[in-house]
Amino acid sequence: MAAKEHLQAQISALPHKPGVYKYFDDEGIIYVGKAIDLRKRVSSYFTKQDHNKKTQQLVKNIKRIEFTIVDSESDAFLLENNLIKQHQPKYNILLKDGKTYPYLCLTNERFPRLIPTRNKINDGSRYYGPYANGTALNVLLELIRALYPLRTCNFNLSPQNVEAGKFKVCLEYHLGNCKGPCEDKEDEAQYNGYIQQIRNILNGDLRVPKQYFRDQMTAAAHNMQYELAHQFKVKLDKIEAFQLKSTIVSATLTNIDVFAIASNEKSAFITYLKVMNGSIILTQSLEVQKKLDEEDAEILAPLVMQMRQEFESESREILTNVAVQLPLPGIAVSVPQIGDKRKLLELALKNVLYARKEKESMNDRSKDLNEVRIMETIRKDLRLTELPKHIECFDNSNFQGDNPVAAMVCFRNAKPSKKDYRHYHIKTVIGPNDFDSMYEVVSRRYRRLVDEGASLPQLIIVDGGKGQLSMAVKALKDLNLWGQMAVIGIAKRLEEIYVPNDPLPLYIDKKSESLRLFQRMRDEVHRFGITFHRSRRDAATLKTELTDVKGLGPVTADKLLNKFKSVKKIRELTEAELIAEVGKAKAKVLQNYFAENDAPAHPMPARQLPS
Structure with a gap:
């Protein structure tokens, strides 16, 4: 609280004047910003509730605030730019600097x-x-x-x-x-x-x-x-x-600077065209990483200033595709809509959109190569005969033998394929028997895939040691599928990998991408199974409580639970709401039941329904 009170005191002392503010954490400057009204701008960081996650993280890290008053917004703009170059704050877009052009x-x-x-x-x-x-x-x-x-x-x-x-x-x-x-x-x-x-x-x-x-x-x-x-x-x-x-289409265009910006969630792309005497004498494209989900105009303004300085532009006219305010007296800044200037701007836009598309395509290609590398690593580590493009992982879940369930998650090309995830109610096993449960779900899964003519995975992972692995192998042998798919088990405690017919675990480097993917799949199937098990257990518990109420049938109990999700919420319904849901007679039965069961802990008289 003391830190927050200290910041509030600093904000209250800020003047209603233009200037630059600096946010500090324990190590130094983390953000520099400009403002027409320092107090209003800085206080907005701490009062607004709709900030994105990056800005929320910035606010959490602020320990101290400093500010500098200037004469005008133009001065604030220039000072902010210089401070960002000087201090390179963590949460500011780091403007490229120091590159020497020929x-x-x-x-x-x-x-x-x-x-x-x-x-x-x-x-x-x-x-x-x-x-x-x-x-x-x-x-x-x-x-x-x-x-x-x-x-x-x-x-x-x-x-x-x-x-x-x-x-x-x-x-x-x-x-x-x-x-x-x-x-x-x-x-x-x-x-x-x-x-x-x-x-x-x-x-x-x-x-x-x-x-x-x-x-x-x-x-x-x-x-x-x-x-x-x-x-x-x-x-x-x-x-x-x-x-x-x-040469540009129109010879009437003289000296103009053209800037176009296009962005996505992570980056902004800028293209600059320098036009002299009707000819493009320079083109430059660059990418900057977003830090706080900045607007395009907020990103473009300082870059216009910097690129004009770097490329020594003396043009008195600037064209952009987004409206920006620049502290450049005597220089016209516009967003043309028609004519030759619009054609020139569209040329810059075409270039910047191409740059963004090319970068996104490169990222996609990089992801594809990364996935192929992971699958190739798995193939080598497990000595598989083919690339494991399709992997399935199984896990069992029960609580003291009650409500036994199982789950299967599917990864295709080293990525989750959630449409292929499956839950299983254990039907043939009584009590907490992980081995027989594993046999059942593996049998059911691949019998169905064979019956449907669907493709089989190249690799099966079972969450457990040698016991679960041997039951998965037995299931595949009984289905005449043994040898068509590789099977491994992953033990929880030491992250050991077991393979069939080998009493000793397989050693895989702890930093290996293979092991990391196996752990990820194991954690995912565990989460998926536990969530299903809890929902089934909770539903069974709630349903048992309501169906024990004499005079209330299972259909009515299911209707109430499906709608209100918990007995607690049903208890909180008013008389009128209960009557609307189940009628006067059943509403009275429920009220009497709740009153009797609540009496020891909550000695309140039962509400009487009108006869």
């Missing part, structure tokens, strides 16, 4: 080079990107190198060094990929013209280089330099092929 660098030197790098250095060079993956960067780099004769060496091509003849042309010159600026064979002004066109391409604007190669092709053809014209034609085709893969 850039294309135009070096700050005479005859600049275009090189890929992951390190930005403040040396005057111009960096383009970052790119979400190396493939996109390499495609663009290969295009530029195919279009322009850029040098790849790292020599210091100062005028003094070149005039002094310090360098010699390399193989790239002889292959035609470089024009030899190291030996002053390249015109610097023309080279810088190439660099300006490369800047346009890296900024997503292909119009200038396209026009340049078109003009050069036309001029060469006019001068009857057809081989040169063909070379320019090839380069123009390369640009148009590249543009064909990246």
